[in-house]
Amino acid sequence: MDSVNSISEAASLRLRDLNAVLATGVREDGRKLDEYRNIDIKTNLYEKADGSAMVRIGNTVAVAGIKIARGAPFPDTPNDGVLTVSLELLPHASPDFEPGPPDEGAIEMSRVVDRGLRESKSIKYNELCIIPGKSVWIIYVDVYALDHDGNLQDAAGLAALAAVLTAKLPEVKIEGDTVTELETKRPIPIVETPVPVTVAKVGDHLLVDPSAAEEEVSSVRVTMTTIESGVVASIQKSGSDSITMEEALKIYDLAFARAKEIRGKLTAALGVSPA
Amino acid sequence: MDSVNSISEAASLRLRDLNAVLATGVREDGRKLDEYRNIDIKTNLYEKADGSAMVRIGNTVAVAGIKIARGAPFPDTPNDGVLTVSLELLPHASPDFEPGPPDEGAIEMSRVVDRGLRESKSIKYNELCIIPGKSVWIIYVDVYALDHDGNLQDAAGLAALAAVLTAKLPEVKIEGDTVTELETKRPIPIVETPVPVTVAKVGDHLLVDPSAAEEEVSSVRVTMTTIESGVVASIQKSGSDSITMEEALKIYDLAFARAKEIRGKLTAALGVSPA
């Protein structure tokens, strides 16, 4: 009964039907409940960006572009580079998206992408320092949701990750306070692969990688970002419903298992893995 | 007849009734026309602020917090510190307040608080200079209206004043252009106590410290900030009606008399008075 709070009456009828179907273990698009859609990853699409990637999950598409610039560190982390993630739900992606400054949902989504990369501490920020306290590399990750058929959160997170994994930054020569960028480039120092996996709850069922139709009748989604060792580095529960502690643990297990598969595809597609 | 411009028909009926009541010399809450409500003042509420105060006038509450930082002076006053007052009508305070950037009324109110402190010249801005033309103390006074039962202007002004009177700023050691903040602190140099008093006009009557119900039917309010010597340092007429010159002078007399009483309470409550 809690689950009808934020979904319309029509959706709640649809939810009743869907709940019965899901009890058979098969989803509307033929997938099993714990099955991810097909993933396609392309990188280095834009020569002017310092890194870029396009990730397609079924008919969901996100693009990420990276620009790297020198700037001042934050005062409380004088030896660390800076990561800045922005996300725009392009009006291309859905009739429901309007152009303009990001709304609450887009801000949440970009912050979840950001924390997935940041909180895992997989990026060695101290290796992005140029002159301590004065000059560090700032990595701007701009993510575009381009086509929305559900689970933009993972598409955005994977596009950002693939772009970071393949981006290049210039080597520098430092003489006193003068920094000269050289022609040679090096990768962003990243030592693990934090992969986000989103699980939606529809009725009593946990669905991995929800489609747009499933998201419409779901009132809770949980995104967990895990790394190779099984450590979970970022969690976000989103939506106006509750979950049990058992569901939370089951979502962890689903997220870790799917992340492992996705990590394999990512390494294969990019020909790179973290240093 | 001028006074119905900006008040509704219901309010104008209420005004007729109230006008008759006020002719007896007693207000709805039992106060005399020139009587202020009870005032309660607390200070040093927030350890992270450099000064703070909460002022309660009847059921009206305002809070002020002070943050002090070093910064550049204005080019035309290179030897003076800087005072910056902001005010937010928190949505907590009234069902009529919406969150968001301050509207015209909140901006006026904060500027009247600001001028009350500034134009009296009671604060010795030149003693807030660290290195002439380069570095001065900037005093941020942020005022919150927390509970609105009328006369937020005075509550805000008194909270700001009490916070300034009890705030502390660090002593500094200056070597060349290097400024080191010491552990020892000193008060903000303030030599007088500029106290705001607001008088509303309801019908033909001048009411000191109007309640919310009185403000609703009042079409003019005048706030005068006076100091010990009787000097008036700031005046603001607000509202869509007019006053006579005689009323202006009577308001001065009321404001000065009430300010004297309030100044006594303030000194008693704070255990401080201007240097």
Added chain:
Amino acid sequence: MDSVNSISEAASLRLRDLNAVLATGVREDGRKLDEYRNIDIKTNLYEKADGSAMVRIGNTVAVAGIKIARGAPFPDTPNDGVLTVSLELLPHASPDFEPGPPDEGAIEMSRVVDRGLRESKSIKYNELCIIPGKSVWIIYVDVYALDHDGNLQDAAGLAALAAVLTAKLPEVKIEGDTVTELETKRPIPIVETPVPVTVAKVGDHLLVDPSAAEEEVSSVRVTMTTIESGVVASIQKSGSDSITMEEALKIYDLAFARAKEIRGKLTAALGVSPA
């Protein structure tokens, strides 16, 4: 048939009538189709501005004020001064103008004024350099549309041009990195007179300098800015209709001929011409 896209039905009836009238070669206000209204130019209206002008074209009025300040050059043009044009459609000018940030139309208009001055390369930006890469003159041109009876674009452009032609900037003394402004002044270095002329299409007719009534039924306007030699330095087609290549060339001929006349009036009125 293309021309009804963006104009109302009433306007389209008016257009049919007007089209018949225009076939006689005379406009509603008695002008010939290729005739400009009377132009009146005044300069040096505001002592605090470094240059100013008011241009009246019939009952259309625009004012431009110039402020000059020292600032940093753009990184890709370290030896060039900077020109910044802003335009506001003051609510004074028309019941249709609302105060607030410039809309699409005002932004387009200001950018056309800006390009008219900039793209002609008539201003010698390199003579606005003070210290290469560090300090240059920034010329702020603020244009106000004050009274709108059609063709604000040309009024704005001419007011900006007249203000630039009569503005003065201080001579400087440079010692190392120290720049001292002297009492003596010199003009902004401008070697040609780029004059904008707008032609509107109403039905099948090209009308020079459209009135507000003509603009209402016009669905295309073209502004061409030409200089003494006949070179066209800036073109903007505006409005939801199309033109033929022949019309484009005819508009050039009209714009060049009228600009020549206006240039004469400008020189006479200002007593200056480009260096």
Added chain:
Amino acid sequence: MVEAADSGSKPLLSPDGIRTDGRKIDEMRKVKMEVGLLKNCSGSAYIEQGKTKIIVAVHGPREAHPKHLAQPGRAILRTRYHMAPFSTSDRKSPAPSRREIEITKVIREALEPAVMLDEFPKTSIDVFIEVLQADAGTRSAGITAAALALAEAGIPMRDMVAAVAVGKLEGRVVMDLNEEEDEHGQADMPVAMMPNVNRITLLQLNGRLTRAEFEEGLSMARRGVDQLYEMQKQALREKYTSSEPAQEED
């Protein structure tokens, strides 16, 4: 701005009561008013007071926009006080400052007591005040010109409104501060009044005045308002007796 550093060393008032621009204590700056120079609005006025130069336009009464602002029993009065980027010593950002927002409000409240808003239910009367050059006294000059523009627009009014700032220099109350006096003087008190009904519609003070000075300031403002009111009437007469369009600048 240069004066700021050494303002202490330069008296704003000579011992015999002469101000730095040669005026006497109770002397207003030269004022010029013109009515009706703009053609595409309901009413307009231009004022110069010293070097302060302001143009005002009125639109309306017209349908209130957005509609939810409309009041069933009366017109709403909207005002806007705004300064041109080129009106000040340093270029002013065109975005409305907090100061402009406050002045917009007090000007509206200075005009509202005079305008008979109940004659035009559901409409909006819009007054746009643009400062083309600022040399102190802009809010008061803006009010004086706005009242003229309202009159030209044919809006019925209970009374005219005129305004002037009085101030204090070297301990003396003086009429109509200029910018230097405003910056370095001891007090600035703008006052708007309805001259016939003798009521104050705007009253602000920055600075330090004793009760006696406050009272003297109010009386001096009253005299200034009277002078401005005569000029307002003259400007309206000129508008209606002249068939020539007025010239707003020489």
Added chain:
Amino acid sequence: MVEAADSGSKPLLSPDGIRTDGRKIDEMRKVKMEVGLLKNCSGSAYIEQGKTKIIVAVHGPREAHPKHLAQPGRAILRTRYHMAPFSTSDRKSPAPSRREIEITKVIREALEPAVMLDEFPKTSIDVFIEVLQADAGTRSAGITAAALALAEAGIPMRDMVAAVAVGKLEGRVVMDLNEEEDEHGQADMPVAMMPNVNRITLLQLNGRLTRAEFEEGLSMARRGVDQLYEMQKQALREKYTSSEPAQEED
């Protein structure tokens, strides 16, 4: 801020499991709750958790505004989480940050499962959470206080909601991080729960937890929520048994 540079050299947990502020691993900070201190709203609550100080007001149920937000079959729940400029070490800009916008959303979604919105069609229930002093755990303390304020406002709820953040220090899971622990610790996991139906309504994690630590963290949060729930009940009892107005500050 000074600690940032040498955080490595100062353990956040002693070998015998004592934290820098003297607390044990599963010990919550001192909590103080008060209900009903504001008079011009439907309900209010104040909470102190360590040095974190938050005041919450509820308005409604009332007509949804703007109207197009109204839902035919239920109330909408609006929240606002906001930090006072003086609540942090460096002054915080009053404009809502992206962080505040996200927290506003997750707090709303932490309260929605408990509030019986379908009882008040077409209305809005507005919860305003203002952080007066921030010392970690502001979103969880804000939820705990918001549930109290909703209760005082008489909004029917399926269950209470209370929240606490658990974290990881020196490899150990700990209860209720303070600011120093939050900044230099290894993980921070805020959890909100409905204590009687035993369901999680907010769950976030920043940091690194193994599966076992995650599970332990959830259990510890459950225990923290139980403690807070008892205090919530006590605070409501005090409100309704006392005729004296509560004092929000000592």
Added chain:
Amino acid sequence: MVEAADSGSKPLLSPDGIRTDGRKIDEMRKVKMEVGLLKNCSGSAYIEQGKTKIIVAVHGPREAHPKHLAQPGRAILRTRYHMAPFSTSDRKSPAPSRREIEITKVIREALEPAVMLDEFPKTSIDVFIEVLQADAGTRSAGITAAALALAEAGIPMRDMVAAVAVGKLEGRVVMDLNEEEDEHGQADMPVAMMPNVNRITLLQLNGRLTRAEFEEGLSMARRGVDQLYEMQKQALREKYTSSEPAQEED
């Protein structure tokens, strides 16, 4: 950017009429067009012109939003031209610049003459143009792709629209400037045309052209538009003969 400093020393056109990227004077850059790659919109197109890369989506005809924008007798055409933060040499702020706002307007006015808006009263047809990589000619390539996306969305049109920028290098009129030529050349004139009815729907110029050069530029643009129009037809044919989804990137 490095070229800026010494652009004078490096001719953009060799004596025998060869450009720095090897093209001849009237040679267009390599163009690639694809239709229908996005699945959750009414129509979409992708274009590469040299290194310029743009993706366009069309939504509609659909109910105009907000409703007061709806026109009783026709559809409204809404456009948005926007550049990705990673599309330029230095990161571009995502907030729309004044340049983007102007281009949004001229693109809308370049498409409006072709779209039969009167067939869909009260609706909105929305065209979103996103520049993924900018290397000059973005507004013209955006128009060419937008017309394709409108066609795929099934919006009836009087004619196709295609656009190209012509320019001037070392005194010669040339076809389709790249970024280096745009920055250091003598003129840039984007032109959009309806190829069958032979009418200009967008015309802008920055730079210096004589009358003869202007005329020559218009003729060259006409030839460029013809080439692009053939490619547009080919791209639409491919979309409708292929059952495979198109690949937008190699």
